[in-house]
Amino acid sequence: MDIPVPKKTSFPLRHKWAVGLLACAVIIAALWASLLDKKTYLERHSLMIDTVKHGALSVTVDAFGTLVSAEQKIITATSPGVVIDIKHKPGDVVAPGTVIARLENADLELDYKRAQQQTAETQAELQQLDLRQQRELLVERSTINLLEGQLATLSFRFQAQKDLAEQGIISQLSFLETQAQLRSVTGQIDHAKTRLSQLQALHRSTLQVMQKRVALSQQELASLVSKVAMLLITAPNDGVIERMSLELGARIAMGDHIATLGDQAGLIAQLQVSQSQAGSVQVGQPVDVFVGDAVLNGEVLRIDPVVSQHSVKVEVSLPEYEHLDLRPKQSITASIVIDTIENTHYIRTPVMELSTLSVDMYKVLETGQTELVEVQLGQRSERYVEVKSGLQAGQSVVISDLDALAKARQVVVIE
Incomplete structure (x- = not known):
């Protein structure tokens, strides 16, 4: 008898696709689960870890700059010349009268x-004019004395002849001749005195003109003496030479810059602040100025209104610093305190990009495990940032850039 052969049952095509999709889903789920369970191990020394602190947070703007003299003296050339000797150079400390350089000017x-x-x-x-005038005066006075002698003789004769003429002893003609001579000598004396007075006035006028010529000549000589003396360029006061651009053989014109002399006893900090942060800086804000290992507490004195090369110049006063060896042009760094937040949590500013106030960070547990937490940040500076929520005082947190791991929700273990 014939045995019936069962017919093959064929699944529809859509059933095959369903089975394939289910298999893919299972595989993807398995891979995802394996990725979630996978841990990333990092060495502690390769990470930056900070402890959350609680207290007053100073919001600062960091800047760099140099020390400059609060008072500067510009030394310019008062006489033209050629530099033939340079006694001091920038950085040298000088006292009043110290010769800095020497010029030469043959024409001068x-x-x-x-x-x-x-x-x-x-x-x-x-002197010759004075002697000549004295001689002329002596001649005139001698003439007057001679005439006065003649006048005295004629006066005696006139008195004697007058009585004799009245008595008829001498002729009237002789008496009249004596009288005429007396009047003539009297007139000559008057003319001589007038001439003497006029001569004295002329002498005074001529002498004044000559004295003015001498005074003018002396003034010109004094001016040239001063100019020659100024070929020696000296320091007007105590200080340190900050800048000098002299070279041997260089020709210097009147008014050219010779040197800039700074007061070493009075220094201020001149800072360069980024123009994006300059708006937060105000006059009177406290400033920590770092000079080597020393920290000086200063105060903002002046803010330059002009932006130069993407930065703003800020001048800061400095306290007493006699115990420190500070010099102009010395490089410094500074932190300008623009705000102080009392009773808050803060950490060192993470190196990751902080584009928002909310960031995922790895909190370090005592076991070495980490926990990814969402941290709300507040005000920040280049050194510290305020923690609004997500962390407590005393907790440790990774501040290295693990942003890629955080976005992948990767588990991190610190060894």
Whole structure:
């Protein structure tokens, strides 16, 4: 008898696709589960870990700069010349009268010698004029004295002849001749005195003109003496030479810059603050100035209104610093305290990008395990950032850049 053969049952095509999708889902779920269970092990020394602190947080703006003199003296050339000697260079400490450099000017020295000769000549002319006037006055006075002697003789004769003429002893003609001579000598004396007075006035006028010539010559000589003396460039006061651009053989014109002299006893900090942070800086804010291992507590004095090379210049006063060896142009760093938040939590500013106030960070547990927590941040500075929530005082947190692991929700174990 015939045995019936069962017919093959074939699944529809859509059933096959369903089975395939189910298998893929199972595989993906298994892989995802394996990824979630996979742990990333990191060495502690390769991470930056900070402990959450509680207290007052100073919000600061960090800056860099240099120390500059609070008072500066610009030394300029008061006489033109050629640099023939340089005694001091930038950085040298000088006292008043210290010779910094020496110039040479052959034309100026020649003018000085000519002025000396001219002054000597005018002084000699003045002396000659004075002697000549004295001699002329002596001649006039001698003439007057001679006439006065004649007048006295004629007066005696006139008195004697007057009585004799009245008595008829001498002729009337002789008496009249004596009288005429008396009047003539009297007139000559009056003219001589008038001439003497006019001569004295002329002498005074001529002498004044000559004295003015001598004074002018002396002034010119004094000016040249001063200019020659100024070929020696000296320090006007105590200080340190901050800048000097002299070179041997260089020709210096009047008014050219010679050196900048700074007051070493009065220094201020000149900081460069980023223009994006300069708006938070105000006059009077406290500043911590770091000079080597020393920290000086200063105060913002002035904020430059002009932006230069993407930064703003800020000047900071400094306290007493006699115990420190500070010099102009010394490099410094500083932190300007723009705000102080009392009774808050804070950590060192993480190195990751903080584009939002909420960030996922790895809290370090005592076992070495980590817990990914959401941390709300507040105000920040370049050194510290305020923690609003997510962490407590005393807890440790990784501040290294683990942003890629945090986004993948990766488990991190610190060895």
